[in-house]
Amino acid sequence: MQQTTGLESNWEHAKAVAAIHEAGREIAASLDLDRTFRLVMQKAAETLPMDAGVLFIRDEAAQLYRVAVSHNMPPEQVEAITFAFNEGVPGWVVQHRRHLIIDDARVDARVHPAAVAAGVLSTLAVPLESRQRVVGVLNLFCQTGTHAFNAEALQLAQVFADQAAVFLENARLVGELRQWAASLEQRVAERTRQIEEKQAQIIRAEKMAAVGRLAASVAHEINNPLQAIALHLQLLADESLSADGQRHLKVVQQEFNRIAGIVERLLDFQRPQKGQRQPVDVLAALDYVIMLAEKQLQRSAVALVKHLPPALPAVLVVENQLKQVFLNLILNAAEAMPTGGTLTIAACHEGDEIHIEFADTGPGLPPEVKAHLFEPFYTTKADGSGLGLAVSHEIIANHGGTMTVHNAPGEGATFRVALPVRATTGGGK
Ligand SMILES: Nc1ncnc2c1ncn2[C@@H]1O[C@H](COP(=O)(O)OP(=O)(O)OP(=O)(O)O)[C@@H](O)[C@H]1O
Ligand SMILES: [Mg+2]
Incomplete structure (x- = not known):
């Protein structure tokens, strides 16, 4: 076969x-x-x-x-x-x-x-x-x-x-x-997204800077008449007024102080360029501010946890402005936890930057708040000016640093300040 x-x-x-x-x-x-x-x-x-x-x-x-x-x-x-x-x-x-x-x-x-x-x-x-x-x-x-x-x-x-x-x-x-083509496409898409994000950031920063400049120049104009009012209020206080008159004067003085405070903070938009920069020990500045805010934290039953290294390289900054930033962040955290919580302050030296973090256990930031957080006059508080973060953001940016927020709504907000150390003149205070 x-x-x-x-x-x-x-x-x-x-x-x-x-x-x-x-x-x-x-x-x-x-x-x-x-x-x-x-x-x-x-x-x-x-x-x-x-x-x-x-x-x-x-x-x-x-x-x-x-x-x-x-x-x-x-x-x-x-x-x-x-x-x-x-x-x-x-x-x-x-x-x-x-x-x-x-x-x-x-x-x-x-x-x-x-x-x-x-x-x-x-x-x-x-x-x-x-x-x-x-x-x-x-x-x-x-x-x-x-x-x-x-x-x-x-x-x-x-x-x-x-x-x-x-x-x-x-x-x-x-x-x-x-x-390979698909991975290339993916990389191009990712890069495009990064560029768009950067552009949006730049536009936002420009917008804020413009509003800031306007606010500062308005504040400057208001400041002169305010000085005059302050003087005359002082003169009025020296007069022998009726009890009613004294009560009214007290209210006027209180409200005047409020206005003066707001004007003072608005002027900070211009000041960052002007202050005297010097090598500052971030840990010492933090200690000082924590001491200032202690009362406020105790009042809100906020426990303070510190994760701080024994030493950090000095940064070249205007000391008072840095303290102001820290204070704004700590007060915001305290205000976000009116019935108690924990504020964790951490700092570390990473690469050529110093990172300082303020993490609270408050309600965190809903998306609509997060979107406007650093804009001047944005506030959700009845008596807030909405200037704390705007000014802080501006100060940090003027020092070549960044302020960012990591946030999980319902789990608290974490604000992070990054400052370059390479701009230091070396050595501490
Ligand atoms: N740690 C935080 N947790 C939750 N929300 C926050 C926190 N920090 C800031 N915010 C929100 O951001 C808004 C803007 O804060 P910002 O410090 O600029 O102004 P403010 O605190 O409202 O007023 P001011 O600082 O003048 O008293 C606040 O009104 C609040 O809604
Ligand atoms: Mg504030």
């Missing part, structure tokens, strides 16, 4: 060459793995004495050879044909990196039982090699006779297998290219 390859005549040889060319052309143009494998199989079936076949590829994830495409076989049979690495026909071909012809499939254990059950009598398998590695196995079956495949059939099958291997390599490269 021996069968010849059917490739003896010149006509059939020409047909085989044409089929190879056609497959090659389509493979070069195609990116569709499944379609290309099918084409290889179909061309093989047209030119080789086979009536069924499978193409195994290595499934690295599942650690087995599975059928990527089959020809003339019922799907349930195909599904049953898998081999662990190094087992069966594909295992042998991969291990030995060479073809395998089995003349009588019924007596060879390497042939899958499902194939034998389907009536396979002889089989031919050739490796798909790419970059010195076997990436798959083309396995052809003949059900009509034993000894179906000869050397010429083997040669032809190897050509088809080589074509499929080239395609697999192409697909791998295209896959890598796509992945």
Whole structure:
């Protein structure tokens, strides 16, 4: 029951060459793995004495050879044909990196039982090699006779297998290219987002600086008449007024002080450029401010936790302004915890910056508050001026530092001041 390859005549040889060319052309143009494998199989079936076949590829994830495409076989049979690495026909071909012809499939254990059950009598398998590695196995079956495949059939099958291997390599490269393109796109998107964020920050800072300048010049104008009112209030106080008159005067004085306080803070928008910078010990400045705020913290039952290093490099700042920033942050924290909580003050030296953090256990900042936090006159408090953070932010920016807020609504707010140390003249106080 021996069968010849059917490739003896010149006509059939020409047909085989044409089929190879056609497959090659389509493979070069195609990116569709499944379609290309099918084409290889179909061309093989047209030119080789086979009536069924499978193409195994290595499934690295599942650690087995599975059928990527089959020809003339019922799907349930195909599904049953898998081999662990190094087992069966594909295992042998991969291990030995060479073809395998089995003349009588019924007596060879390497042939899958499902194939034998389907009536396979002889089989031919050739490796798909790419970059010195076997990436798959083309396995052809003949059900009509034993000894179906000869050397010429083997040669032809190897050509088809080589074509499929080239395609697999192409697909791998295209896959890598796509992945690279996708990661590039992602990086561009991320960079664009960063640039947009930076731009928004710059616009916000410009807006705030403009409002700040306006506020400061208005405050400057108001300051002169205020001085006059202060003087005359003082003169009035020296007069012997009626009890009612004294009461009224007291109210006027109180409200006057309030206005004077606001004007004073508005003027700070201009002052940062003017004050005298000197090397300041941040820890000493913190201690001083904590002492000032202690009463207020005690009144609100706020516990103070300090995570401070024994020493920090000095920073070149206007000392009073730095203290003012610390005080604003501590008072805000106390005001955010009217029924008690914990204020944690931490400081550290990181790279060429000093970081000082004020973390409270208050309600944190809802998004609408967070968006306007550093704007002048933004306040949610009945008696707030909304200048504390605006001025503080301005002071820190003028010293080449940053003020940021990390916030988890319901879990408290954390304000962080970062100041450069490289601008110091060295040494402490
Ligand atoms: N630690 C904090 N927790 C929750 N909200 C805060 C905190 N700090 C500031 N805020 C919010 O930010 C707003 C602006 O603060 P800012 O210090 O600029 O002004 P203010 O405290 O309202 O007024 P002033 O400082 O003049 O007394 C506050 O009204 C408050 O809503
Ligand atoms: Mg405040």
